[in-house]
Amino acid sequence: MEKMNKAMEKMKMLVGIEVEQEEELQSSNMSSFIDDFNRECTLSTQQRLYGFATCLVSGLACTLLSMLVFFNPIKFGITFTFGNLLALGSTAFLIGPKRQVTMMLDPVRIYATAIYIASMIIALFCALYVHNKLLTLLAIILEFGALVWYALSYIPFARSMVSKVMVACFDTEF
Template identity: 35%
Template structure:
């Protein structure tokens, strides 16, 4: 007897769904538990870098903030690759619905580093980091059903309240 949705009984009598996140080992050929640990490690490192950046901005080091924040984002994106697979993550990021947002985010990420290292102008680094955050939010919202619509309506409500 076959079950719907490729659900199969495992050795312990439990059912496993044919989930691409469980079956796609990515480029490292890791087990699901190893992939979760790698994601968790990247998440913690990204969080620590973001907290360091926040501390640096309160100390008046906006260049350090921009660098820590940007590196934290890169590490977090890398961590997501462990969950969904790096090839699949790139394929989803370059899908027509989110390609512009992804390219804008990557462009702002690079621009943040260039401004931080080439000019060292703190205010400009801060502006690029904030724009980078907005681009990441818009890109991430494309994965949530009606996510972009919610952002538009929230921003519209805030703008009309002003």
């Protein structure tokens, strides 16, 4: 029974329910606005899963629907970027927005996060304001590469492995 309780506590931590931290905050009386907001806006596990599934399915649908307008880079850039934002936001339902931002700003993936967010902003800027199809297409390629690199930052040793494979594939010395 004790093992089952520990497993449930670990599962709650993975989903973002942090009971121990809430008790510590209440006892220390040192709470910030974000902590107060998180305590007031708690979601049940079922609500978190529904929110995750809804955002993820919507994001994937936008990303897949963007393929229909692939030859119009401006519309493609908008729908593809919006799909990426929805898919990225879906994980905030599982682990919570505060933990999501903390993980994104982790020293291991801070550069990948910055490049990914900057590439989304550049793609939207090129699509909405510049209206240049070539620049929008280049920004989408940059965004896709940044998305892959950002996703690889969550898999241990994945980025170093991909880097070594790319160097081996494109090595010009014999």
